Amino acid sequence: MAERLRLGVNIDHVATVRNARGGALPDPVRAAHRAIAAGADGITAHLREDRRHIRDADMVRLAAELTKPLNFEMAATDEMLALAKRLKPHAACLVPEKREERTTEGGLDVVGQEAQLAPRIAQLRSAGCRVSLFIEPDEAPIAMAAKLGAPVVELHTGSWCHAVADGETAKAAAEFQRLANGAAYAAKLGLEVHAGHGLDYDTARQLAGVSAFVEFNIGHFLIGEAIFIGLEAAIGRMRQAMDEGRGATR
Numbered sequence: 246m247a248e249r250l251r252l253g254v255n256i257d258h259v260a261t262v263r264n265a266r267g268g269a270l271p272d273p274v275r276a277a278h279r280a281i282a283a284g285a286d287g288i289t290a291h292l293r294e295d296r297r298h299i300r301d302a303d304m305v306r307l308a309a310e311l312t313k314p315l316n317f318e319m320a321a322t323d324e325m326l327a328l329a330k331r332l333k334p335h336a337a338c339l340v341p342e343k344r345e346e347r348t349t350e351g352g353l354d355v356v357g358q359e360a361q362l363a364p365r366i367a368q369l370r371s372a373g374c375r376v377s378l379f380i381e382p383d384e385a386p387i388a389m390a391a392k393l394g395a396p397v398v399e400l401h402t403g404s405w406c407h408a409v410a411d412g413e414t415a416k417a418a419a420e421f422q423r424l425a426n427g428a429a430y431a432a433k434l435g436l437e438v439h440a441g442h443g444l445d446y447d448t449a450r451q452l453a454g455v456s457a458f459v460e461f462n463i464g465h466f467l468i469g470e471a472i473f474i475g476l477e478a479a480i481g482r483m484r485q486a487m488d489e490g491r492g493a494t495r
């Protein structure tokens with residue numbers, strides 16, 4: 246029987262809605278508690294440098310209150326590093342960030358940034374954080390992640406999800422194969438393999454069939470679904486989709 250996939254729920258976009266009116270509601274920390282009650286294995290939150298959704302005070306509360314692991318997504322900057330070292334979340338996921346982007350557009354450029362990343366990874370590990378690198382599913386960044394001492398990689402699923410959503414069948418098939426190959430390669434190197442960005446019920450179900458993945462981090466789709474069916478129901482359906490996909494693992 247294949248290992249059960251973990252589901253990390255990203256709550257960034259509860260904070261996006263809150264910030265639209267500048268008040269305190271809806272509270273992303275309340276959403277995190279509800280997500281855990283509904284079966285999330287962990288919570289992901291991305292403290293962007295421009296604080297467009299999650300804010301420092303949210304991170305402080307999440308780190309103090311959660312009963313399941315917190316995955317702190319952050320740019321590899323001194324400011325974020327200092328905060329992560331203070332809050333000591335279960336996990337720190339280093340992601341690329343461009344101020345003008347609408348959302349994360351690709352994986353971290355690990356091959357070009359070894360000198361900056363190596364000391365930051367070492368410091369996060371010393372603070373007790375499980376470090377992951379959000380990267381493209383290609384051999385060069387995966388090998389570099391292993392060389393840099395990151396125990397976890399999160400493979401960027403955005404290109405595949407876009408191709409699926411746009412009905413680009415050939416591209417979607419190629420991107421899926423790229424993810425499957427990347428996951429197998431990372432697992433062979435001894436890395437723990439996660440996936441995330443743009444996943445929905447169907448893509449999560451399909452990707453769950455790749456046995457090398459142990460965790461998916463999913464946010465935007467689930468928060469959108471919550472508008473229609475509620476957060477608990479959306480998480481329940483996602484859990485079911487992932488379990489179905491994992492059951493199909495050969």
Ligand SMILES: CC(=O)[C@@H](O)[C@H](O)COP(=O)(O)O
Nearest residue numbers: 257291318340348349379442
């Ligand atoms: C790194 C990643 O793919 C996402 O988790 C990230 O948090 C996306 O950023 P937004 O939530 O701001 O779209």
Ligand SMILES: NCC(=O)COP(=O)(O)O
Nearest residue numbers: 255441442443462464465
């Ligand atoms: N790291 C990916 C993540 O946390 C969620 O991404 P998305 O589902 O909001 O695109």
